[in-house]
Amino acid sequence: MPFPAHRYLVQRIRADRQLTPERAAELARQWRESCTANGVVPWGVFAGLLGLRTDELLIVAAAETDDAEWPALPGLAVEDGLDCRPTARPERPEAQSRPGIYVFRTFEIASADVDEFVRLSAEAWQTFEAAPAYRAEPRALLRADLPGASSRMLLVTWYDGLASWERSRQPDPEARANFEARARLTRWALPIATRLV
Known part of the structure; x- marks a missing residue:
């Protein structure tokens, strides 16, 4: 936790x-x-x-x-x-060190939907991370509360390369169902692909 x-x-x-x-x-x-x-x-x-x-x-x-x-x-x-503040991940703050791609995906959602957003994400990761077609690991799912009734969620996911990121767009059916439900809670999202310096 x-x-x-x-x-x-x-x-x-x-x-x-x-x-x-x-x-x-x-x-x-x-x-x-x-x-x-x-x-x-x-x-x-x-x-x-x-x-x-x-x-x-x-x-x-x-x-x-x-x-x-x-x-x-x-x-x-x-x-x-x-x-x-952290939600499902990370359990403890540790400096990142793995070479590869880190995708920062910011979501804006209603604050009332944060717990459901986190639940859907954590459940999806169980099959998403185990997929043999690509290598990916969600490293952080952070929450920032905004004025009013909105929150920003920041998901940082590690991939071994852009090819894995592309293949992960077709996840396992269980993960896909959770990601689609999460998308219905999302007002907008912004992904940024980066590399660790």
């Missing part, structure tokens, strides 16, 4: 120019060091493959307290962010 006390801060940050792989790696190194110095878990730094500008990164940090000092990177602007 996840630790609900943990907070996950997910930010889209922007540099002053396109990020080379070398500059992105250096920024990621600096950010991880700042996280560690502040007692924050550096869950991951991600560069875009599809859906993210070439001067942007997604960064995800986790902390045990509400008053954690979130590290910033000089010269980078925070374009937007979500302050989240």
Whole structure:
């Protein structure tokens, strides 16, 4: 069961120019060091493959307290962010390390539907992850409450490559039924494909 006390801060940050792989790696190194110095878990730094500008990164940090000092990177602007709590996953905050593709899929749903959304997701994963046609693992399903009666759900799924992501669009019938039910709860969704820096 996840630790609900943990907070996950997910930010889209922007540099002053396109990020080379070398500059992105250096920024990621600096950010991880700042996280560690502040007692924050550096869950991951991600560069875009599809859906993210070439001067942007997604960064995800986790902390045990509400008053954690979130590290910033000089010269980078925070374009937007979500302050989240874990739901079905992750059980504990751990830095991501597996090479491959990480797809960030944001959903907006009614807050009253969060528990059902989480249930449908967790049930679907039982067959989704076991499929022999592709390799995939949902790494996080986070919740961010918005003003009013809406919530954002952020699902981060690891794939060993884009071919696995494409094959996973045809999941097992049980998983498909749950994903279709989840889609009926969804007002909109936005997927972004990334790689770990």
